[in-house]
Amino acid sequence: MNLRSVLIAILVTVPLVAVFLYGMRSDPRIVPPAIPGQPAPDFALARMPMTPGEEPSDTVRLSDYRGKVVVLNFWASWCVPCRVEHPELVAVAREYRDRGVVFLGILYNDQVSNARAWLEEMGGEEYPTLLDPGTRTAIDYGLTGVPETVIIDRNGIVRFKRIGIVNREMLVREVEPLLADQEVVGP
Amino acid sequence: MISTLGFGTIAVALALSVYGAVAAVVGVRTRRPELVQSASLAAYVNFGLLAIANLAMVYALVVHDFSVSYVAQVGSRSTPLFITIISLWSALEGSILFWGLVLAAYTAAAVYVHRNHPGPLVPYATAAMLSVGAFFYMLLVGPANPFEAVWPVPPDGPGPNPLLQNHILMAVHPPLLYLGYVGMTVPFAFAIGALLSGELDATWIRMTRRWTVTAWIFLSLAIVAGMWWSYEVLGWAGYWAWDPVENASFMPWLTATAFLHSVMVQERREMLRVWNLSLIVSTFLLTILGTFLTRSGIVQSVHAFTQGTIGYYFIAFIAVGLVFSLILLTGRGAELRSPGNLDSALSRETVFFFNNLILTAFTFTVLLGTLYPIVAEALRGVKVSVGAPFYNKMTLPLCMALLFLLGVGPALPWRRAEPDVLRRKLVIPGVAFLAVAGASLALGLRQPYTILTFGFAAFVLCVTLGEFAAGARARMRAHGESALVALGRLINANRRRYGGYIAHLGVVSMAVGIAASSTFQSTRDVTLRPGQSVRAGRYDVRFDQLWAQNEPHRFVVGADLTVLIEGREVGRLAPRLNFYGDRDEPITTPAVRTRPDEDLYINLMAFERDGSSATFQIIIEPMVVWIWIGGGIIGLGGLVAVLPGRRRREVAVAADTYPVAAGKGGDV
Helix, strand or coil: CCHHHHHHHHHHHHHHHHHHHHHCCCCCCEECCCCCCCECCCCEEEECCCCCCCCCEEEEEHHHHCCCEEEEEEECCCCHHHHHHHHHHHHHHHHHHHHCEEEEEEECCCCHHHHHHHHHHCCCCCCCEEECHHHHHHHHCCCCCCCEEEEECCCCEEEEEEECCCCHHHHHHHHHHHHHCCCCCCC | CHHHHHHHHHHHHHHHHHHHHHHHHHHHHCCCHHHHHHHHHHHHHHHHHHHHHHHHHHHHHHCCCCCEHHHHHHCCCCCCHHHHHHHHHCCHHHHHHHHHHHHHHHHHHHHHHCCCCCCCHHHHHHHHHHHHHHHHHHHHHCCCCCCCECCCCCCCCCCCCHHHHCCHHHHCHHHHHHHHHHHCHHHHHHHHHHHHHCCCCCHHHHHHHHHHHHHHHHHHHHHHHHHHHHHHHCCCCCCCCCCHHHHHHHHHHHHHHHHHHHHHHHHHHCCCHHHHHHHHHHHHHHHHHHHHHHHHCCCCCCCCCCCCCHHHHHHHHHHHHHHHHHHHHHHCHHHHCCCCCCCCCCCHHHHHHHHHHHHHHHHHHHHHHHHHHHHHHHHHCCCCCCCHHHHHHHHHHHHHHHHHHHHHHHHCCCCCCCHHHHHHHHHHHHHHHHHHHHHHHHCCCCCHHHHHHHHHHHHHHHHHHHHHHHHHHHHHHHHCCCHHHHHHHHHHHCHHHHHHHHHHHHHHHHHHHHHHHHHCCEEEEEEECCCCEEEECCEEEEEEEEEEEEECCEEEEEEEEEEEECCEEEEEECCEEEECCCCCCCEEECEEEECCCEEEEEEEEEECCCCCCEEEEEEEEECCHHHHHHHHHHHHHHHHHHCCCCCCCCCCCHHHHCHHHHCCCCCC
16 A cells, blocks of 8 residues: 555545535425525416406515515416425415415416316415416426425525425425514615 | 344344454465355355345235334335335335345355355455445444334334336336346455455456356346336336436446456456456446435435435445545556557457447446536535436437447457458448438438437448358358357357347347437327327327226226227227325326337326316337347347356357457356
């Protein structure tokens, strides 16, 4: 064994191990916010009516919720995993309703009638679902499929995005620290 | 009870492995053969212990003993018996347990087969194998203990991951993969033994040739079975996605394939010593890397098991293995300098050099793509994913070069080729290449890689079949044998060489299947009401009805479809969606009609609950079946090369015309 071979061995191994150790720290399913440190793309979407025949009304803007923590959940009635996470979203939405957390569903590539039936079946509408014709908003948020969930802080910055189902534990973990943050007022 | 028994046997196996590894090295250093003997004994006993532990686990699974943690995790009273048995390898802990059994079996067998080989090589190799074993047994008593006692005992379990209980290939793919992965430990251990003992000539290569080829066959079959499984189960009608874990199984295959070729150069010409040692060490480390990627949760993949602390153990093991191997490889320096020299650029050696160059470049490309996302996140804090476009762009030229070499290699003799002989041998294949490529162009094909693949396929086919034909013809002339007998005896007289050529034919079959199916695939989505039909390619697909059915372990929604060609019914297909317990996503079971010319592949995408309509994805994909057939041919070629030839050492007649054949045929 000579010094040169030990040196070579260490020079090759150390960086590799460092990278692996770093890689072990993160959950590969949590992806960084679409535009890190940037404001969440604003939208103005019609709220899905819950009675058949009613025209979509009540345009909802993200900017209306400045100062609140917003949880955006992209879903569809044909999406089976959505069925699994929905009760968890509803439960957390109820729990945090009075603490300044706003839940919004955004319907993705779906028939309004199907979506409405789905919500009825799942126990009724707990929080509004918005219609996204042409999936413009989905594109703005870099949607790769449904379900996906985005959490936006009081200042309108995207802080969390997950591809796939979320559960109560995950939502609480992400929302709690954002509630502790104060809104930045003024420029 | 079973928990105690299982844990106990593994703990003893761990202790014995550590003892055996130390005893083998000390025994060889202090010239005490009884110590070395005791190390061999430890290897045999370990096999028995691991067999007991695995049987205990299978028993616990079968009797639904939910007091055993692994059973509580993957068992379920509603799972069918067969699925219950194979769920031995359906999750992390069980798969490591099974891995341990395979490793113990290889170790015991290798120690036994080579027990009479004199010198320190085998003891060192034994120590290396037992050390690898110690690592895996350590996982089993530590972070991946499948035998933890569960209290209170749950009444039932969730059952194995639905993806894994959806298809029969799940019984085949993982064991094949483990047999392939773990088998590479044997040549690795002998390489380490060669480095430690200083027996650096081709002895260790001759001794391990069969082990290497056997592991390589398993690895090849595992990869193809995995492709097939993905095709039959995942519903995307694809078979390769450059998923990190697919890559993880592919990289050691690439280096092992390079090794199988380059060792011939060392055996014959005493060249490439360091290179061969490096290749087999890389192969082994890549199998461990693959296991790490699969089991640490570091990458997102269909294959990934749940995460835990086990990743850190693997990182440590990779680090130790890498440092140890690199010190040995770089420390030997001058002793490893090869005595042989290259005679001519126009020789089989040259082709092997290029073959190795390309296979190594291939491995690096795949490694880069696999690790880049991790590196990018570590260095720049961004999540990136490296997708199929990167791999296709980078590797397709390499594939073309490999196909070309596949044709040229067998046509070239060792040492030096006479240009006019070569010209004569390559005229017909060259014409075949031009004819097929030209015909493809004339038929309107415009994808260069597809045209090249078809052309090279014809080229390789001509060269390879030409080799068989020429050899057989020579025998027929000399011995008056019939064509079939001559061919059989020709292959038998030089199994290694002709086994290799058979494997080459398998590669050609796969290449053509992959090129055709990826170039000409067509897809359409359609929503049908019962009774409606749709035209797809030459088929009319009629949706008859939607049905649902409750099975003990799953809820199935299926659609009955009738397939017609020109109004004549040719078959029925029933794509399904399977819902397993409380799992989140339904598992699709596509229905596939496989024919030699093309597959009709139908997915049930969505359905109305009242059965009034259903949405299907209809995919037509030509020549897919040739990929699986090619995989089988590759395995067969490997088998021919590895089976012991009859000891009747008749001099191959082919030897007169092909100096190569006379050499090492039937050796070892």
